[in-house]
Amino acid sequence: MYAQLVVEVLNYIGIVAFAVSGALKAGEKDMDLLGFVVLGFSTALAGGIMRDILLGRVPPVNITYLPYPLTAILASIVTFYLYPHLRRYRDVVLYPDAVGLGAFAAIGADVAASYCPTLAEGGCWLTVVMLSALTAAGGGVVRDVLAAEIPVVLRREIYATAAAAGGIVYLATLPFGREMAMIITILVVTAIRIVALMKGWELPHAARRGV
């Protein structure tokens, strides 16, 4: 019960942080108010929507459970009106964003794993890892595609990789119970992401190796 509340609070922190990051991208591209709302909404909720479509959980909770879309839309509108001020503090959002990454990865892993008995035998762990990463990083990919840019998560930084690692952490800690597994997943993913931010960690690049 208590753990569930913690996860839900962190989930809302993630929705707000992701929506702000989407809305800031809309501002960068000189979009109008609708562009802010669509990019904010997509960044916050498109990952979970794609996960639900892949699992057959339709209509997806992110469009039917009113508080989720309303939070994302409201955060986007506030960002629009505060944009001239907010854009200077772009980096501040990176820390709540890291918390959201952890929460989304944990929720994605938990939802995917609950479908495991119906999945093909043996395929479960990889499906959980992929859907964990998709839930957490899919929205950012949609944001960048709508901004006509190459998704930043595919080019640099430890981001989707941290979320994918979260899928493994979730499965490894599941014997301690679902709630414990989710809390540990959030802690590990958020920690990886924040350390990666502070240390400037990146995944290897093929083109730069051996040059």
Place this chain on the structure above:
Amino acid sequence: MYAQLVVEVLNYIGIVAFAVSGALKAGEKDMDLLGFVVLGFSTALAGGIMRDILLGRVPPVNITYLPYPLTAILASIVTFYLYPHLRRYRDVVLYPDAVGLGAFAAIGADVAASYCPTLAEGGCWLTVVMLSALTAAGGGVVRDVLAAEIPVVLRREIYATAAAAGGIVYLATLPFGREMAMIITILVVTAIRIVALMKGWELPHAARRGV
């Protein structure tokens, strides 16, 4: 019955106008015949396909009910062969396009609302508004993404916003019956769009405010 026929005729006007708009974008990007067909098809039918996937109505009517894809494909092919002439009259398509916007918004609202009893309580109105806008404006977003451009509906003009307003109009007029609600929705959305075109209305831009 009569209202249903009117909606269906306006729906075909929308399919043709949207397909032409997609095919013209393909021509602008020097695509081949297949590019014309894919962009025309997507602009006309991808919004409804995404709506149906989100609601679990699969396979979507837009790929199984032969007359819809055939109309879109045929309109795209005709646009291809008339392209050297048609591209000079690009703006003429904006008025049937406005009619299609109204028809698609009304149909999207009607389909989404029919799923309301199965949706989470309270979330219904927002889901209807979002799916109304998605049905009408989603195809244009896919068109622009396939053309590697930032979707024009996110940058300027009253377009998806008119369709979203249509979702509200539909719900507000639903007490007068579904058919009446659809007709009024089409009239309002098409009127908003045409007045916005003539007056050059735009949504506010954050970057331009207070500068």
Place this chain on the structure above:
Amino acid sequence: MYAQLVVEVLNYIGIVAFAVSGALKAGEKDMDLLGFVVLGFSTALAGGIMRDILLGRVPPVNITYLPYPLTAILASIVTFYLYPHLRRYRDVVLYPDAVGLGAFAAIGADVAASYCPTLAEGGCWLTVVMLSALTAAGGGVVRDVLAAEIPVVLRREIYATAAAAGGIVYLATLPFGREMAMIITILVVTAIRIVALMKGWELPHAARRGV
């Protein structure tokens, strides 16, 4: 039985060739290791995933049947580590890619046709043709969108068109049995693609006609 094995072997050739083509695009865009994996995975498996979502076959086999995603991911990682060598031999991959195009088109047609009785009457042949092309060419479209480029299949070369032709060949040869129809489909699609490559065939362009 024997035909099924042949199709499955050609399917794996396709997964590897498509994944390599996606990973090479990731290298061209200076993506990191995750970018190689995501583009390789998407190019190889996103077409089949979209087909399954449209047909309501969820979760899609391409994320639940472990060998498919593992093959795509492994091929992407190998491409990453061999990238400095492989990029010089880019064109070599075009021939196994043509085999994969045939296999994917045949599998897509076969899956779509098996849903025909549940599809609206008369709409079946076009649905099969479209899903055949989507299965075979949809992954390449996703690859190019993630690379922020206009999909190459919409601009030049006989590629998706060969796959769509495969849908017609499948339906025309279905009276000889499903397995025979798949084998003939693979042969015809692969042959069209290879001849098109060798002869430099392209579909017509509107902008270039009559100039």
